[in-house]
Amino acid sequence: IQSTITLNNGTVIPQVGLGVFQTPDGETTVNAVTAALEAGYRHIDTAMIYGNEASVGEGLRRSGVPRDDVFVTTKLWNDDIRARRGRDAFEESLDRLGLDYVNLYLIHWPADGWSQAWDDLQAIYATGRAKAIGVSNFERHHLEELLAHTDVKPAVDQIESSPQFANQQLIDFAHAQGIDVEAWSPLGGTGGNLLADPQLAEIGDKYGKSAAQVVIRWHIQRGVVVLPKSTHTERIRQNIDVFDFNLTDADMAAIDAIDTGKRNGADPDHFDF
Ligand code: A2P
Secondary structure, eight states: OOOEEEOTTSOEEESBOEEOTTOOTTHHHHHHHHHHHHHTOOEEEOOGGGTOHHHHHHHHHHHOOOGGGSEEEEEEOHHHHHTTOHHHHHHHHHHHHTOSOBSEEEEOSOOTTHHHHHHHHHHHHHHTSBSOEEEESOOHHHHHHHHHHOSSOOSEEEEEOBTTBOOHHHHHHHHHTTOEEEEESTTSOTTOOGGGOHHHHHHHHHHTOOHHHHHHHHHHHTTOEEOOBOSOHHHHHHTTOOSSOOOOHHHHHHHHTTOOSOOSSOBTTBOOO
């Protein structure tokens, strides 16, 4: 009973996916992926730079869940964008994953050369080996530039978004263009203090839910795809057990009010990696 969103090219994406940024390669990632698939996740979000694509593929195979039932995303890294290696880098990602297609392939950051990389993604999309293509960490001006030139509209923009940095104007702009949004660091990220906010626990108490579940539910109700990360089986299970309650408008407004307007992660207009 997971909710899904239909992307602008008709591809269906489960609204909660397991994020594996900073999940160590090897058994930790294999176990996180198998635990997620056993808990009912059907969406895993990785990237070349996370260094764990092979373990994501291994976890998928070990779970016994049919490949076609799972939505797999990976991303083209900045060095490969700058080196104009989009098509080769895509093949290398598929090889590491041990898959013959991904569901979504993203430009990871708007690094120099992204516009040529986008041409590579369009060519890959035409072969059917990426069922959808999109971008990540694109600000409004990047999206405007892309939309002015592209034949294929990006299906998604994956951006930082949490109650502390809602990024709502960018989300509204993307939605108005028919581009869906995926939230990274949706729980405020590693080492964040968001989940300790007593307001979240208080809201959760009304429904028998944790602060993390409340935040994930907030993302779902504002219509974005949410990619919580955990390496703990119990939390992985908890983070998808969010389809049996509804936040009220007042709950949503209280969580909206947490916004500080300050990012936890890198600024897409000034990053140095
Ligand atoms: P861990 O991997 O040790 O479980 P984000 O998804 O915003 O990047 O945040 C992930 C951070 O929140 C990680 O540090 C993760 O730690 C922690 N986390 C994930 N799910 C939960 C949960 N249900 N309860 C508490 N902390 C969580």
